[in-house]
Amino acid sequence: MRHTLLALTGLTMLLAACTNIRGTDDGPPPAAPTSVERAPVPEAPAQTQTYTREEILAAGKTFFGGTTEGLAKAMERVFAEQGEPVAYIEGEEGGGAIIAGLRYGQGYLSYKGGGRGPVFWQGPSIGWDFGGNASKVFTLVYNLKRTEQLFQRYPGVEGSLYVVAGFGLNYLRSGDVVLAPIRTGVGLRAGASIGYLHFTREPSYVPF
Secondary structure, three states, X not given: OHHHHHHHHHHHHHHHHHOOOOXXXXXXXXXXXXXXXXXXOOOOOOOOOOOOHHHHHHHHHHHHOOOOHHHHHHHHHHHHHHOOOOEEXXXXXXEEEEEXXXXXXXXXXXXXXXXXXXXXXXXXXXXXXXXXXXEEEEEEEEOOOOHHHHOOXXXXXXXXXXEEOOEEEOOEEEOOEEEEEEEEOXXXXXXXXXXXXXXXXXXXXXXX
């Protein structure tokens, strides 16, 4: 049900954008509805610790409700290309696209030995991209030395999309920080598109 609500939220905002319906200068835009429990965002541990392949696979198995060949292959690929992550984000997102697309997500950032707290993301895309989706997303986080570094815009890495057995993997990068989201339900949104995701401390309808 929450996945469906997220997808409807994304599609509603897409229609608003296409018809030039947006907030005025009379005040800030309304906060996006969220089911994520509000709590302080954790700070990175003073000494960097990384998750092993076995720890991430176990966490992914719990999050997705079981280990599949697609999940195992996606994780094997990202570990081979990026190594061990310093954190991960468990979340869900919804969105839609009619050439111009929008995506909204929410989840929890977890450090090894460094706590757990909520994060949010949103962003536009442009390209040959039609349809809507609601996905569970498990994101591996690399080179994050301070939590504050997470809250910025991450362009997609061109040509990094990898889809296998119902799971999709791609890379987002800003400076040294690399995010590797692994998604389910990517089918209708796996078209060729360009865009970015903006990670924030607070939920927002504004995708830019």
